[in-house]
Amino acid sequence: MTILCAHTPDFLYRLAARQHADWDDGSDARERRPVVLTGPDDRIWAASPLALAAGALPGLTPRQARARCPDAAVHSLDTNEADAAQAAFIGVLARTGLPVEPQSYGAAYCDLSAISRSPGDARPVCADLGKQIRAEIGVALTPALGVDHGKFTAHAAARAVPPGRMRLIDRADEVSFLSTQPLTLLPLPPEHVQQLNWLGLKTLADFARLPASAVAARFGKAGKLAQQWARGADERPVRALAQAAPEAVTVEFETPCASLDRARDAIMHALAPRLREMAERLEGCRRIQIELHGLDSARAHAQAGFAQPMCAADDLRAGVSRALAQREWPGELSLARVLLLDLAELAPQALTLFGETLQMGAANASAAPFARVLNRLGAKHGAAFFQGVVVDPAHPIPERRTEWRVGVES
Amino acid sequence: MPPSRPEPRPDKARTASQRLEKTIELLDHRYGPATIQTARDLPLSVVPPHIASGFQALDALTGCNGIPVGHVTLLSGRTTSGKLTLAYNILAHAQHGSRAPRGKSALTPESVGIFDLTRSSDPDYIARCGLDLQHTLFVRPPDPRQAVPLLFDLLQGYGFKALLVDGLGDLLKTRSIARSFDTALPQLARALRQARCALICLDEPAPPWLSWLKLGSGAIAHCASLHVDIKRESWTADSDGQISGYTAHAQLIKSRWNMLGRGGGDDSCTLGVEVGP
């Protein structure tokens, strides 16, 4: 396979900033003001470099973002404009007739195998595609390109170069290229990335070197898959748009349903196995569409979108609630049909998201100071926090009675 | 010829103590007796929030029933003096309050932190001292320069009842760190008061041939509200004659709540240390 990954960093912010010369990009530093953009779910979908540096990351609520970046100006994102730009971006690649798989806004894979046998052969085609994308959606949204035999390495290559540049990785160079790349490229769940970070593992090579059995035991199927990617083994094909027919999940209500909460809970229950599978494949969906069937055959459609691919039940539940609340119900429901759309790789997690993603249960609330310490100070100070655990108090060798663990016992 | 100095006025010629006596007399006359008192005549100051040390004799000695919360406590002594035992006992009492540390309690223990700068903490022994490891955070900064900023950060609203710095020599590893720490001590004192956290620092005297290299603990000794120096006194043996522990002599060097010599009371006591398995 020869796979191209086209990626425009900060796509949504750059798109919106084109209309606002006064935003922080490129203006006098003294006049710069950090900016965050909210999506229809009232979450941050994009942020300016200043806001990102202050920790106002996609996925936070505006209030959380302001807590981290008090000066941030909050604006609404024009999702129609964003969808149009994304469609234009994907359109350029699709016009080649090659399989194209959209990812997040401003990112897509394209399978070049039909026209080039190796990444080296693909250089002229890639250069041409890059120019076309730039011409189609503007210089500000010029993508960076990465080419490799596998999707993940192509993705890493595209993120290793600035916009307007391309990085082609020969098979012989794959391992050495990947070895120096940051671990944070892997779209692992944040708590897993956090644990690895506390262990002092910083690069893909660090992660790749771990025993596969230990990784599988600790991080499950998702961790095993991520480790294969970190080792340069990624056989995933590019799923062409045409092939990506979504499979519906149907929820039949035994008794007519007139309650949003009941409908949402039933939908989430039905989606649970699908979400688990997606998490194991390190995949998520960017859109959820719900078809509601009333008892009298009336129908209504509801949908919710996300800034980034999602597979976490809590995020999806919020999306389902939002979608259901926005629609007129067709009377009491007899059935709901749910489609998870725009499947794509999960986005890599930023370390500073941990504060919001590491949820402490009530039973573990007494350990909250440690969780807060780990969450808030970890990224700042590195692998500095440990808990001692007595594992074998009768062991004749004193140092083997205990273990040091990073993070908080859950 | 230099100008001659003017003769001092008679009241200026009085000694400071005479002036003070006079002032007190005037105030007593105007506002009633005992309106103002010298520090020597004051009753023992109000006992601050404190943590018991686990050694009653020492608690009585410090003047604040243990070690003060919101202040710096310095425990100094050579290795095998017993200062670490004392520090762990204090942490156990910080976690469990007045309840017996080893007893079970339905209440959630307080959180404590140990700056394990020597990287030699033994969780098994710490648990045997009565600390709840689930509520004990070990901090091992990868870079010594991180230690002081980390210490400040941990005082920013994380709810630690007590932090132990083990030890000062490893905290102040270089002259530049020691300098910046000394400069930041007033801020540290404020942060401790605001966080209502006790800071216990362990200090070990440098061997004579390295004393010229000693960095920076002078300022913290000055800043500490309580300073206890510990020395091993004698070994204790079990019924088989095997050494099972030792007694340590705790000498009060400084306490804001026990003005030494004022009442002619003791300034030292004896602590017992068990060696354990």
Next chain:
Amino acid sequence: MTRIWPDGIPITVTLDEELLPMRFVWNEAPHAVAHIVARWEVQTDWWSEAGESFREYIRLITKTGLLCDVFYDHLDPGWQLARVYD
């Protein structure tokens, strides 16, 4: 109560005629042994991932006042300081 070094601290030990430690150097400081408190041998963990251990432990008191445990590692020959009481 004790300081412990999971990997041990290699120390240079001078033995007496009974092959017991007479003097060792730790932290660049010489420590003459005043009294041997206890001796025991540990041979364990041949089955575990941590690896087999075959050590001869000696608890001793030095003339400098240290109470500590040192061991001789029979599998990786050499003396190590295991822990110090404080």
